[in-house]
Amino acid sequence: MSISNSVNTNAGAMVALQNLNKTNSELQEVQTRINTGMKVAGAKDNGGIFAIAQRMRSEVSGYSAVQQSLDRGMATTDVALAAGEAISDLLIEMKEKALAAGDASLDTASRSALNEDYKALRDQIGTIVSNAEFNGVNLIDGSQTDGFIALANADGSNSITVGTENLSLSGTIVTITSTSSFSTATTAAAAASAIGTSLDNVNNALARLGTKSKALEIHDSFVTKLSDALETGIGNLVDADLAKESARLQSLQVKQQLGIQALGIANSAPQSVLSFFQ
Template structure:
C-alpha cells in the first residue's frame, strides 16, 4: 500500500523525473534543428565527431591541391598560347628565309626581306619573355625544373617540364643575330628555322599533354572533395523531417508531463479531507 504523506510525494518525484527526461530530449532535438546536425560537438558523439573532423581536414587540404593545380594549369596554358605564337612567327620566318635564298634578288629587295626577318625574329624573344604567369615562365629557360603542382594531400606532385623557346635555345635553334642578308646566310637560317618549327611542335605537344594531366587531376580532386563532403554530411547531418516529427511528439509529451506533475502535486491536498 502506498504511503500517504505530505513530506514525501513519490508520484510527483516520478513525474518530475520523466518530465526532465522529456525536456532533455526536446533540447537535443531543438539543437539538431537549429544547427542542422545530429553531431555538432564532441559530446554528441565523440567517435563520429572525430571522424568528421579528420575528413574536414582532408577537404581543406584538397583546397590547397586544387589551388596548386589551377596555378599550374594557368602557367602551362599561358606557355601554350605563347608557344603557338612562336610557331606562327617561325612559319613567317621560313617564308622570308626561303625567299631570300633566291640569288636573283636585288640588293634592295634582299635588304627589305632581311629587315622583315629581323623584326619577326625579335618578336619571338618578346613573346617568350612575356609568357609568364604568377612569376612562372616555362619558355625562357628560367624554370629549369618545370612546374611541379600538388597532386594530392600527401604532397605528391605532377611536373610539367619547361620548354626553352628563347632564341639560340634548345628548342628554337635560330640565333638572336641570325639574318638573311646574303643567299648563303638565308640558306643557313632556313635550315635553323625549319628545325625550330619541328622542335616547337614537339614542345607544344608536351605542354598540351601536361595541361591535360593537370586538368584531369583537377577534375578528380573536385569529385573527391564532393564525395568527402557528402560522407561528412552522412555522418553528422540531421534528418530534419524526422526531427520535426519527433519535435511534435516531444512537445506533446512535455505537456502531458506537466499535467502529470500537476496532478501528483495536488494529490497531497486530498489528505486535508481526512481531518474534517
C-alpha cells in the same frame, strides 16, 4: 504494493519530474538539431562520428588547396602554350621570309626588305618569351629549373610536375641566334634550314606542355569529384533529417504538456491527507 500517504515524500511527483526533465532534454536536443541543421554538431553529440567528420573535413580542406595549386599550374601552362604556339607561328613566317630570300634571282633590295621583316619576327620571339609569365612563373625562358610542381593529394606527398621548356633564342630548342639575319641567297638558305630544325623542336616542346596541361586538367576534375564525394559523406554523417526532427519535435511538445499535467496531478496528491483530519 501499498502506497504511503506522506507529505514528506511524494514518489509520484519525483517520477513525473524525472520524465519531464528527460522530455525537456530531448526537446532541447531536437531544437538544437533544427537550429543548426546537424545531428552531430560537436564531440558531445557523438564523439566517434565527430572525429571521423573532422578528419574528412581536413581532407576536404586539403583538396581545396590542391585545386588551387592545380588551377595555378593549368594557368601557367596555358600561358606557356599560348606563347609557344605564337613562337611556332613566327618561325613559320620567318622560314617563309628566308626561303623567299634564298631565291638567287632576287635582287638585293628585295632580299634586304625580306631580311628586315625576318629580323622583326626574330626579335618578337624574344619579347614573347620574356612576357610568357603567370604569377611569377615562366616555363619557356629557362628560369624555372624544376618547372612547375602542382600538389596532387591532400597531404602533399604526391605532385604533378610540368617541366620547363627553354624557347629563348640561341637555346637548344630555338637554335637561331638573337642576331640571325641574311644578306645573300646562301645565308638565307642556311637560315631557313636552321628555322626548320627549330620549328620541329618547338612543336615537340608544345606537345610535352600540352600533355602536362591535359594531365593537370584531368586531375583537377578528379579532385573536384573526390572533394564533392567527401562533402556528401560528411553530410551523411552529421546532417540532421529535418523532416524527421520536425515530427519528433511535435511529438515531444505533446509529451511535455502531458508531463506537466502529470506533475501537477502528482503534486496535488498530498492534499488528500487533509481529508483524514476533518
